[in-house]
C-alpha cells in the first residue's frame with residue numbers, strides 16, 4: 001500500500017483526491033512527520049526558505065521514481081501552496097500512468113459553479129478558459145462543456161429569488177436492487193418492506209402537509225417538484241393516486257411549475273400508473289433504460305429488458321407525455337464502448353426530450369464494489385462520454401446540467417442533455433445549489449440556501465426509522481423553518497452578489 005508522506009504541511013485531503021484520480025480504488029497510508037518508508041511512497045514537502053516557499057513532490061512507486069519542485073514567493077497563502085503541490089502530483093502521476101484525467105486537479109463535484117462565478121464577475125469565456133486551464137489543468141474539451149452548460153443555465157439562475165424553493169419527495173423503494181446502487185433504496189420484494197409501505201406513505205403525506213404550511217408561513221414560492229427515489233412507480237396505482245392527490249391538495253400552485261415524476265424502472269410502469277401520473281399534472285417523467293443491452297441489464301440486477309423500456313416509452317408517448325427523460329450509464333460492468341454507443345444511438349432514435357448520461361459511480365456500499373479489481377481502466381468510459389456529447393449535440397440536444405460524484409469511474413461527470421426549452425429546471429437548481437430544497441421522506445435532505453452558506457437538515461435514512469421516529473422528523477422541520485426564516489426578503493434577486501455563489 002502506498003504511503004502519502006507530508007513534511008511541513010497536512011494537505012492530505014487534496015493530495016489523496018488527486019492520487020485517486022489515477023488510482024481510483026486504492027487505499028493509502030499517511031504519515032505527517034515526513035518519515036518516508038523504504039519504498040512505495042509519495043512525499044509532499046513544503047519548506048520556508050529565504051528565497052520563498054519551496055514546494056516539492058517525490059514519488060517512489062513500484063517501477064517509477066520522479067520528483068519535481070517549484071518555489072513560490074514568501075507568504076503565499078496555504079490554498080495556493082496546496083494547489084501547486086496538486087499540480088505537481090498530477091503531472092508526475094500523469095507521466096507514470098499515461099492517464100490524463102480531463103478535469104485536471106478539479107476534484108469538486110460542481111465544476112460549472114466555478115465557471116458561473118467567473119462569468120458573473122464579468123470575465124469572458126476566454127478568460128475563464130485560460131484561468132481554469134493553467135490553474136486547474138482542465139482540458140479544452142471539458143472547458144467547452146462546462147461553458148456551454150453555464151450559458152444555458154445563466155438565464156434560469158438569474159431569475160431565482162431567495163425565497164424560491166423546490167419540493168422533493170422520496171420513495172426509497174425499488175423492485176430489485178441494482179448492483180452499483182449505494183442508495184438506501186429497499187427492494188419491495190421483501191415481506192417487511194411490503195408491510196411498511198402503506199405506513200410510509202401515510203407518514204410522507206403528513207410530512208408533506210407540514211412542509212406546505214411551513215412554506216406558506218415563510219412566504220416561499222414553489223418553483224419545481226420532483227418525485228424521486230428509489231422508484232416512485234413501485235407504488236400501486238391507487239397509492240400513487242393518494243400521494244399525488246395530496247401533493248395537489250397541499251400545493252395548489254403546482255399547476256404552474258415544473259413537476260417531474262420518476263417512472264424509473266420499466267418493470268414498474270403500467271398504463272394505469274401512467275394515467276394517474278397524467279392526471280396528477282406532472283409535466284415531466286423519466287423512463288430509465290441505463291443500457292439497451294439485455295446482457296448488461298441482467299448483470300446489474302435489473303429485472304426488465306431493453307424491449308420493455310422501448311415499449312414503456314412508446315406507451316407514454318401515445319398517452320401524450322411530451323417531456324420524457326432517459327438515463328443511461330457509461331461504464332456498466334459487462335458493457336463495452338461499442339455496446340454503450342449502441343445504447344446511446346437507440347435512446348437518440350427514440351427521441352426523448354432529455355437524455356442524461358451518467359458515468360458509473362462505484363461506492364463502497366454497493367454490491368459491485370466488492371467485485372472490482374485494484375484499478376479499473378476508465379479510458380473507455382471517457383470515450384463513451386465523449387461519444388455521447390458529440391452525438392447528442394449533433395442531434396440537437398444541449399448539455400444543461402453537469403455534476404460529478406466522488407468515486408466516479410475516471411472522476412468523470414454526469415451530464416443532462418435536453419432539447420432547447422426542455423431543461424429540467426429542478427436538476428439545475430439542485431446541482432448548482434441555487435435554491436432551497438424542501439425535502440420529504442426517508443433519506444431526504446432539505447437545504448436552506450442562505451446568502452454565502454447552505455444549511456442542511458437530514459431526515460432519517462431508512463423507512464422504519466422514519467416511521468418509528470416521525471415526531472423527530474416534525475421537530476427537524478421546525479429546525480429547517482428557523483434556518484429558512486433567515487432568508488432575505490422575497491423580492492431581491494439571488495444572484496446579485498458574488499458571495500451567493
Ligand code: SF4
Nearest residue numbers: 174177178181185230
Ligand atoms: S433503480 Fe436506482 S435507486 Fe433503485 S436500486 Fe437501481 S440504482 Fe438504486
